[in-house]
Amino acid sequence: MAAAAETVVSQAEPEVLLAGHGITKRFGSVVANDDVSVELRPGRILALLGENGAGKSTLVNVLFGLHRPDAGQVVIADENVELSSPHDAIARGVGMVHQHFQLVPPMSVVRNIVLGAEPRKLGMIDVAQARRRVMELADRFGLHVDPDAAVEDLPVGAQQRVEILKALYRDARVLIADEPTAVLTPQETDHLLGVLRGLTDQGVGIVFITHKLREVMAAADDIVVLREGRVVGTTTPAQTSEAALAELMVGRAVDLHGDRFESGATGVGSAVSTAAAPSDEEPTAEAGERPVVLDIAGLCTDDDRGQRAVDELSLAVSAGEIVGVAGVEGNGQRELVEAITGLRHATAGTVSISDRDASGARPRQVTVIGVGHIPEDRAKHGLIGSYSVADNSVLNRYFRRPFAAGGMLRRDRIDSHARDVVATFDVRTPDVDSPADSLSGGNKQKLIVGREFSDDIDLLIAAQPTRGIDIGAIEFIWRRIRERRDEGTAVLLVSAELDEVLALSDRVAVMYEGRIVATVDPRTATREEIGLLMAGAAPGAASPAADG
Amino acid sequence: MTLPATDTNGGTPGRRVGLGPSGWSPQRMWSVAGAVVLVALVWGFYAWDGAQTTAVLGGTVRAATLLVLGAMCGMIGERSGIVNIGIEGQFLMSAFTAFTVASMSGSLFLGVVAGVSTGLAMGWMLAAMSVGLRTDQIIAGTVLNIAALGLTSFFYDRGRSLGQPKYQSIELGPLADLPVVGTTLFNRPPLTYLALVLVVVLHVLLLRSVWGMRTTAIGEHPGAAATVGIDVIRLRYWNVTLAGGLAGLGGAYLALESVGTFTRAMSGGRGFLALAVMIFGRRTPLGAYAAALFFGFTTALQGQFQLNDTFDIPAQFVGMLPFVVTIIVVAAAGLFGRMRDPAALGQPYEVR
Numbered sequence: 001m002a003a004a005a006e007t008v009v010s011q012a013e014p015e016v017l018l019a020g021h022g023i024t025k026r027f028g029s030v031v032a033n034d035d036v037s038v039e040l041r042p043g044r045i046l047a048l049l050g051e052n053g054a055g056k057s058t059l060v061n062v063l064f065g066l067h068r069p070d071a072g073q074v075v076i077a078d079e080n081v082e083l084s085s086p087h088d089a090i091a092r093g094v095g096m097v098h099q100h101f102q103l104v105p106p107m108s109v110v111r112n113i114v115l116g117a118e119p120r121k122l123g124m125i126d127v128a129q130a131r132r133r134v135m136e137l138a139d140r141f142g143l144h145v146d147p148d149a150a151v152e153d154l155p156v157g158a159q160q161r162v163e164i165l166k167a168l169y170r171d172a173r174v175l176i177a178d179e180p181t182a183v184l185t186p187q188e189t190d191h192l193l194g195v196l197r198g199l200t201d202q203g204v205g206i207v208f209i210t211h212k213l214r215e216v217m218a219a220a221d222d223i224v225v226l227r228e229g230r231v232v233g234t235t236t237p238a239q240t241s242e243a244a245l246a247e248l249m250v251g252r253a254v255d256l257h258g259d260r261f262e263s264g265a266t267g268v269g270s271a272v273s274t275a276a277a278p279s280d281e282e283p284t285a286e287a288g289e290r291p292v293v294l295d296i297a298g299l300c301t302d303d304d305r306g307q308r309a310v311d312e313l314s315l316a317v318s319a320g321e322i323v324g325v326a327g328v329e330g331n332g333q334r335e336l337v338e339a340i341t342g343l344r345h346a347t348a349g350t351v352s353i354s355d356r357d358a359s360g361a362r363p364r365q366v367t368v369i370g371v372g373h374i375p376e377d378r379a380k381h382g383l384i385g386s387y388s389v390a391d392n393s394v395l396n397r398y399f400r401r402p403f404a405a406g407g408m409l410r411r412d413r414i415d416s417h418a419r420d421v422v423a424t425f426d427v428r429t430p431d432v433d434s435p436a437d438s439l440s441g442g443n444k445q446k447l448i449v450g451r452e453f454s455d456d457i458d459l460l461i462a463a464q465p466t467r468g469i470d471i472g473a474i475e476f477i478w479r480r481i482r483e484r485r486d487e488g489t490a491v492l493l494v495s496a497e498l499d500e501v502l503a504l505s506d507r508v509a510v511m512y513e514g515r516i517v518a519t520v521d522p523r524t525a526t527r528e529e530i531g532l533l534m535a536g537a538a539p540g541a542a543s544p545a546a547d548g
Numbered sequence: 549m550t551l552p553a554t555d556t557n558g559g560t561p562g563r564r565v566g567l568g569p570s571g572w573s574p575q576r577m578w579s580v581a582g583a584v585v586l587v588a589l590v591w592g593f594y595a596w597d598g599a600q601t602t603a604v605l606g607g608t609v610r611a612a613t614l615l616v617l618g619a620m621c622g623m624i625g626e627r628s629g630i631v632n633i634g635i636e637g638q639f640l641m642s643a644f645t646a647f648t649v650a651s652m653s654g655s656l657f658l659g660v661v662a663g664v665s666t667g668l669a670m671g672w673m674l675a676a677m678s679v680g681l682r683t684d685q686i687i688a689g690t691v692l693n694i695a696a697l698g699l700t701s702f703f704y705d706r707g708r709s710l711g712q713p714k715y716q717s718i719e720l721g722p723l724a725d726l727p728v729v730g731t732t733l734f735n736r737p738p739l740t741y742l743a744l745v746l747v748v749v750l751h752v753l754l755l756r757s758v759w760g761m762r763t764t765a766i767g768e769h770p771g772a773a774a775t776v777g778i779d780v781i782r783l784r785y786w787n788v789t790l791a792g793g794l795a796g797l798g799g800a801y802l803a804l805e806s807v808g809t810f811t812r813a814m815s816g817g818r819g820f821l822a823l824a825v826m827i828f829g830r831r832t833p834l835g836a837y838a839a840a841l842f843f844g845f846t847t848a849l850q851g852q853f854q855l856n857d858t859f860d861i862p863a864q865f866v867g868m869l870p871f872v873v874t875i876i877v878v879a880a881a882g883l884f885g886r887m888r889d890p891a892a893l894g895q896p897y898e899v900r
Contacts, residue, residue, distance in 0.1 A: 087777050102772035104765045105891065115765055116776030125758055166776075193897045 095167025324505030618822025634692030636819025642799025667748025667796015
């Protein structure tokens with residue numbers, strides 16, 4: 001702003017790396033950003049906190065030149081700028097680490113990093129120079145990654161380091177990280193936060209978008225909370241608490257943590273629970289006496305590349321208990337769920353559900369036995385995006401009465417069922433004829449949960465049930481899962497979010513390299529113990545109540 | 549025969565495109581082993597019947613030249629994310645204009661220029677439809693095929709002849725005196741040499757140049773390419789258009805060097821066979837040339853069988869040989885190492 005002119009000559013560190021002053025952005029009648037101001041200074045991490053739809057992405061898209069603001073001023077390095085495209089922002093030293101990595105999977109790390117700004121020799125890529133510069137950057141910022149590996153062969157955390165290197169290779173002084181931890185495991189998250197801190201030590205400023213409170217408290221220097229397109233709070237971790245931030249974000253009191261320590265099944269904060277389950281001081285003490293619903297013995301299956309992914313795994317889930325599977329992603333959790341639900345061929349072992357042999361059963365047979373499945377990837381496996389909400393609400397049962405008779409679908413029954421689901425599960429949609437694609441992530445997930453819950457099920461398999469959705473919806477889904485458990489359904493929960501596993505589970509099974517390495521009691525085990533087990537430390541080292 | 553077989557793995561686009569030096573992959577070892585066996589076989593046959601072996605090998609190279617030009621046209625498109633099933637039409641139309649211009653002007657060179665220009669124009673049409681208008685790419689290619697067949701049939705002038713000899717062989721000095729390879733590779737007409745040079749040059753460009761890397765990027769993940777400032781639409785336009793020039797050269801080769809005249813529908817499905825060659829060659833020029841030689845060999849062998857009356861069965865069955873082999877080979881290739889297509893193949897790209 002006014003100060004820009006005075007400092008522009010000095011080559012020294014700018015006072016403000018990146019700022020938006022009074023940014024307003026409308027999409028049609030929707031005001032996505034309403035007079036939003038943020039400021040990032042060198043060496044600091046600015047956390048933008050807010051639920052999905054709060055306007056975080058719009059704001060950074062404006063700062064990165066993807067959207068032009070309707071009002072307000074973008075400032076980069078103390079200079080007022082007009083950005084007409086991301087290239088303008090990149091040229092001024094602003095880099096973006098996208099949530100969906102912008103990497104070319106079969107190409108090598110070096111090639112991905114230099115793509116678009118290649119060192120050349122006679123039109124050929126100067127391989128040696130490219131490699132040298134990438135290695136220098138990697139060393140300087142402590143971002144270790146094999147320069148010759150194909151990106152598709154790298155774990156997610158390493159791919160993210162490539163994304164960061166890509167921005168640094170373009171001399172980024174500002175890094176905008178859009179939900180960078182959404183795809184990471186707890187260990188990778190900790191590593192990333194360390195890397196970001198290392199970057200700020202060298203004067204880089206970071207805008208960190210998230211809806212995870214713990215990370216904000218752990219990593220941020222400054223916090224800006226957005227709600228419904230407005231800044232509702234500007235603070236620092238020292239001045240606030242997780243609870244206060246959650247309240248700012250949602251606009252009312254929320255309680256997601258701590259519940260398992262108080263009463264296993266309260267589920268949601270007292271302030272919001274509309275149907276606070278009064279029961280269950282000790283919901284799981286007698287789990288052993290309840291009938292076993294899911295019984296897996298010696299199960300083996302391979303991943304898509306033909307490698308053994310689940311290795312002689314045995315696990316039992318009884319009626320009325322939630323068993324949480326914790327583990328670093330890629331340790332066979334996906335394949336386990338797919339093998340149980342009939343989506344993947346098991347190479348050995350048995351699965352029995354409600355005392356019926358379900359080994360090798362097809363997905364429909366598994367459904368008919370009485371299994372609900374919330375799949376990991378809601379867009380790919382949970383819903384058919386172009387189908388209406390109504391059709392999606394009966395995907396698991398459209399072929400049966402009352403939804404079909406004589407090979408014909410009965411629209412009236414399907415529609416009225418869908419309206420029930422929408423009302424009961426608080427799915428925000430204009431009507432049941434809208435395509436499922438038009439719903440937000442949280443509402444899609446509520447639709448899936450509604451569909452899977454509206455039948456009589458003995459077993460619920462919930463894979464990453466709250467991935468990438470806002471706190472309000474998480475709260476709702478957690479409460480529903482707990483209610484089901486209290487009604488006697490057996491629940492197998494698979495989640496990459498350790499917090500989620502700890503908050504919901506009655507028992508936690510830790511999965512490592514295709515096996516259950518330990519089963520621990522979430523009320524006594526610590527995050528550190530479980531973290532060690534997830535990293536493959538021997539069960540004895542952490543002394544949990546191992547039985548797996 | 550040995551040149552391409554030793555290096556089919558120069559870099560496979562669907563798989564790793566690494567930079568660093570690597571040891572011998574199993575794939576490379578198999579390639580080398582195959583090449584050694586092949587050389588031994590050729591040597592043996594040459595010792596047994598020199599004239600026939602040379603004839604078959606000559607026919608092999610002749611058939612392979614057209615196939616590899618089409619395959620290179622296809623692979624540039626596919627690496628950029630655009631399926632081109634219009635190669636057949638590009639061949640046919642270019643053969644027609646090359647022949648007509650050469651016949652009217654009396655210059656084979658002008659004929660080649662006309663053929664290549666026609667290929668470029670048809671490439672541009674494909675780009676306009678599938679990149680610019682985001683038409684379904686299969687339909688866009690089919691449009692080219694149908695248009696070429698219709699137009700060339702309509703304007704086909706039965707009485708017209710080339711009025712001069714077709715392109716003749718040029719001996720490459722002492723190289724042409726070598727046994728086997730001398731007559732097969734170093735005593736060929738000019739467009740064959742040009743095609744060989746293009747195979748090598750394009751191979752290096754695709755796997756090592758900035759252009760090649762960006763081309764791979766827009767075919768695998770156009771969104772990522774766009775975020776680093778690559779103009780996806782523009783590059784796709786250029787690539788598909790220029791690739792059409794290669795098919796145009798193929799058409800000119802067909803009319804002015806291979807056959808020496810134009811006949812109705814003379815491309816005879818080889819534009820489609822070129823796509824099989826491209827896939828079998830893993831979308832690399834050297835790989836495609838090896839595959840083209842293989843398919844060319846079956847064609848030449850079949851011709852020699854018919855000439856010699858080797859088998860006492862109707863000629864039509866012998867004539868099926870290349871196609872039967874195609875089916876077997878493509879099926880076998882599918883069973884063994886499956887290759888992944890470029891991830892964005894067939895998907896129109898839209899600027900946000």
